[in-house]
Amino acid sequence: DAGVTQSPTHLIKTRGQHVTLRCSPISGHKSVSWYQQVLGQGPQFIFQYYEKEERGRGNFPDRFSARQFPNYSSELNVNALLLGDSALYLCASSRLDRESNEQFFGPGTRLTVL
Amino acid sequence: SQQGEEDPQALSIQEGENATMNCSYKTSINNLQWYRQNSGRGLVHLILIRSNEREKHSGRLRVTLDTSKKSSSLLITASRAADTASYFCCGKRGGADGLTFGKGTHLIIQP
Numbered sequence: 001d002a003g004v005t006q007s008p009t010h011l012i013k014t015r016g017q018h019v020t021l022r023c024s025p026i027s028g029h030k031s032v033s034w035y036q037q038v039l040g041q042g043p044q045f046i047f048q049y050y051e052k053e054e055r056g057r058g059n060f061p062d063r064f065s066a067r068q069f070p071n072y073s074s075e076l077n078v079n080a081l082l083l084g085d086s087a088l089y090l091c092a093s094s095r096l097d098r099e100s101n102e103q104f105f106g107p108g109t110r111l112t113v114l
Numbered sequence: 115s116q117q118g119e120e121d122p123q124a125l126s127i128q129e130g131e132n133a134t135m136n137c138s139y140k141t142s143i144n145n146l147q148w149y150r151q152n153s154g155r156g157l158v159h160l161i162l163i164r165s166n167e168r169e170k171h172s173g174r175l176r177v178t179l180d181t182s183k184k185s186s187s188l189l190i191t192a193s194r195a196a197d198t199a200s201y202f203c204c205g206k207r208g209g210a211d212g213l214t215f216g217k218g219t220h221l222i223i224q225p
Binding site: 108 | 149155159214215216218
């Protein structure tokens with residue numbers, strides 16, 4: 001079975017631009033979460049979506065937004081990019097099982113803001 | 115803020131030796147999970163231990179959890195070069211909260 005897929009793998013933008021990152025979860029997983037990982041740090045939780053609704057949000061500015069589609073794929077949008085937004089953006093899917101909540105991560109999209 | 119804090123930040127050992135990493139967290143959790151990340155790629159789930167468990171094994175991995183001290187340890191026995199990676203602990207508080215990761219321990223296995 002295919003794992004979590006993300007596109008694109010790498011992206012270079014300039015300050016002030018906006019970016020859209022895409023994620024396809026594992027088949028059968030209805031929950032998608034987004035994380036930001038800057039160099040040398042652990043991933044930071046941005047959003048969790050389940051059944052097309054936002055179920056959780058981390059401490060990120062309103063420039064960050066996301067949505068989930070009927071097929072459970074998801075997009076992360078970042079507006080007015082700043083240099084500090086340069087990071088690896090990770091998508092994870094899960095069954096949203098209260099017992100485990102094991103998350104399956106995609107390979108990430110590396111965003112560089114110049 | 116990052117709830118989990120791994121210790122040490124970096125660890126270098128010889129192949130075949132055991133590697134121990136520690137993790138401390140701040141708030142109550144439902145479960146604690148350990149993930150591995152190779153070279154800035156996606157994370158791979160290693161093991162989950164629930165708050166009512168004290169020890170858990172999976173292959174060469176052994177995880178302990180002390181909720182009174184809000185700490186956990188990950189032991190990798192008989193290390194291999196392929197174990198070279200960053201290891202993160204993360205807590206799950208409940209509901210739809212995302213995972214809260216620490217900064218990780220970078221493990222290097224010398225051949």
